[in-house]
Amino acid sequence: MADKKYPETLSPPPATAPANEAISTEPIEDTHDAAFSRRDFLKTSGLGVLTSYLVGSAQSHALTPKSTPSQGVLPQEGAPITFYVNGQARQIHVEPRTTLAEALREKLHLTGTKVICDRGSCGGCTVQVNGEAVCSCMMLAVDAHNAQITTIEGLAKGDQLHPLQQAFVECDALQCGYCTPGMVMSCKALLDRNPTPSLDEVKDAVAGNLCRCGAHPHVFEAALLAAKRMKG
Ligand code: FES
Numbered sequence: 719m720a721d722k723k724y725p726e727t728l729s730p731p732p733a734t735a736p737a738n739e740a741i742s743t744e745p746i747e748d749t750h751d752a753a754f755s756r757r758d759f760l761k762t763s764g765l766g767v768l769t770s771y772l773v774g775s776a777q778s779h780a781l782t783p784k785s786t787p788s789q790g791v792l793p794q795e796g797a798p799i800t801f802y803v804n805g806q807a808r809q810i811h812v813e814p815r816t817t818l819a820e821a822l823r824e825k826l827h828l829t830g831t832k833v834i835c836d837r838g839s840c841g842g843c844t845v846q847v848n849g850e851a852v853c854s855c856m857m858l859a860v861d862a863h864n865a866q867i868t869t870i871e872g873l874a875k876g877d878q879l880h881p882l883q884q885a886f887v888e889c890d891a892l893q894c895g896y897c898t899p900g901m902v903m904s905c906k907a908l909l910d911r912n913p914t915p916s917l918d919e920v921k922d923a924v925a926g927n928l929c930r931c932g933a934h935p936h937v938f939e940a941a942l943l944a945a946k947r948m949k950g
Pocket residue numbers: 832833834835836837838839840841842843844853854855856
């Protein structure tokens with residue numbers, strides 16, 4: 719999973735993070751019954767992230783004093799963010815805890831992005847953020863403020879499939895199809911930065927994408943076929 723980027727919010731918070739909120743600098747336990755769950759993390763780190771966002775936004779967008787954090791206490795009702803989804807500027811209101819996956823699916827109704835594990839383990843929710851493959855269930859929507867997002871819906875042009883989508887069809891690279899949007903987006907991020915990948919590079923790019931149906935060999939084949947076609 720060397721190529722999959724995880725949001726910076728998973729790194730220890732910066733020294734400037736508000737001290738009154740219990741932002742953990744400990745690694746997040748990858749178990750359901752951990753005392754400090756991912757949801758807890760999102761609740762607390764979201765406040766820290768939103769502080770940065772609101773401070774920046776307050777300078778650039780002149781937010782009202784009501785929306786500006788006072789003494790580190792942030793409004794749970796959230797804030798507006800603007801990002802660029804599949805080439806279109808979109809402004810939505812998000813809560814501090816809202817993930818990018820939730821924002822895409824529930825606010826913009828882009829349900830091609832699948833949420834399967836909702837804990838960064840399966841790659842089903844992969845989208846491109848500023849060109850990088852990112853697990854959108856592990857990124858807060860406020861962190862996507864001003865970012866360029868590409869989802870599976872942004873690949874086809876009308877009825878014409880993207881070469882990767884066409885190759886997936888031709889190579890029979892899916893069965894139930896639930897992992898497929900994430901697989902395609904991981905492959906797209908790879909081909910964007912490396913138009914002539916080796917088989918090992920393709921395997922590495924989708925190493926974080928689980929497929930319960932065992933379609934991986936066909937996925938590799940499809941990615942290499944698309945690369946060959948896109949190269950011309
Ligand atoms: S749903 Fe995001 S990684 Fe599984």
